[in-house]
Amino acid sequence: MSLLGGGIFKGMAVTLRNFVGSYFKKERLVTNDYAWQPEGDSELPQRASEYPKEQGEQLSDTTTVTNYSRNFPMLLHDGTEGSNPMDTIRCVACQICERECPPQCIYIEKMYDENGKYIKSPAKFDIDVSVCMSCQICVEVCPFDAIVMNSQFELSTPDRFDGLLLRRDDLLKSNNYYHQIHPEEAAARDQKIADEKAAKEAKKKAAAEAAKKKAAEKSKAEAEVKAKEAEGSAATESDGKQEAAE
Ligand code: SF4
Ligand code: SF4
Numbered sequence: 001m002s003l004l005g006g007g008i009f010k011g012m013a014v015t016l017r018n019f020v021g022s023y024f025k026k027e028r029l030v031t032n033d034y035a036w037q038p039e040g041d042s043e044l045p046q047r048a049s050e051y052p053k054e055q056g057e058q059l060s061d062t063t064t065v066t067n068y069s070r071n072f073p074m075l076l077h078d079g080t081e082g083s084n085p086m087d088t089i090r091c092v093a094c095q096i097c098e099r100e101c102p103p104q105c106i107y108i109e110k111m112y113d114e115n116g117k118y119i120k121s122p123a124k125f126d127i128d129v130s131v132c133m134s135c136q137i138c139v140e141v142c143p144f145d146a147i148v149m150n151s152q153f154e155l156s157t158p159d160r161f162d163g164l165l166l167r168r169d170d171l172l173k174s175n176n177y178y179h180q181i182h183p184e185e186a187a188a189r190d191q192k193i194a195d196e197k198a199a200k201e202a203k204k205k206a207a208a209e210a211a212k213k214k215a216a217e218k219s220k221a222e223a224e225v226k227a228k229e230a231e232g233s234a235a236t237e238s239d240g241k242q243e244a245a246e
Helices: 006-021 096-100 137-141 175-181 181-246
Strands: 073-077 104-114 120-126 147-149 172-174
Touching: 096 104, 096 137, 104 137, 137 147, 147 181, 172 175, 175 181
Parallel strands: 073 172
Antiparallel strands: 073 147, 104 120
């Protein structure tokens, strides 16, 4: 028969063993996950994601917890590995997400060219993840499918001010990466974008056809008016000739 609350005593025994053992063995000072120590005079990593991973702990630095897990937002671009993400960034800096974010942790500045013309890109796009509550409202209100949730969670840092302020370039991730971490959601979003594009093109085509039809009707009506006018003037001319002959 197992003792009621036996697990608690077992856990306390492990803690006690490590506490006492830490006076004799340095590796007992740290938790098992991060038992790794820097070599020689090398400095400790600045972020937890920079620590070597325990085998099987994570697949990559951009850890996927599950297909549906979410942590903080990221900005999507449609480029491939090695391309400049700013060439294909989806965000147009409309600032809707900035206005709708409940704790107001998004900060955006629009980009302008040398002539002062707005070029539909963010010059700055910061998210303060020490304030973000992962509500996903920014994702829901974005009309351009430009912002989605990342599942990366290894963001701990000793610098709790600048270290937790994610800048535009930290937030930029490719659509391919989105497919890797949220395959179903990314596929559904791509399908939605393709459907919207097809509907827009069909509407444009229908409008062009309607305009063409209207122009053809107009020129037909004009031709009819001209023909009637020509008929009228021919009749007047023949009446005049008849009168002159009489
Ligand atoms: S997830 Fe919520 S709190 Fe975080 S940036 Fe988006 S809207 Fe703001
Ligand atoms: S992420 Fe979307 S809603 Fe936010 S500024 Fe960019 S385009 Fe607008």
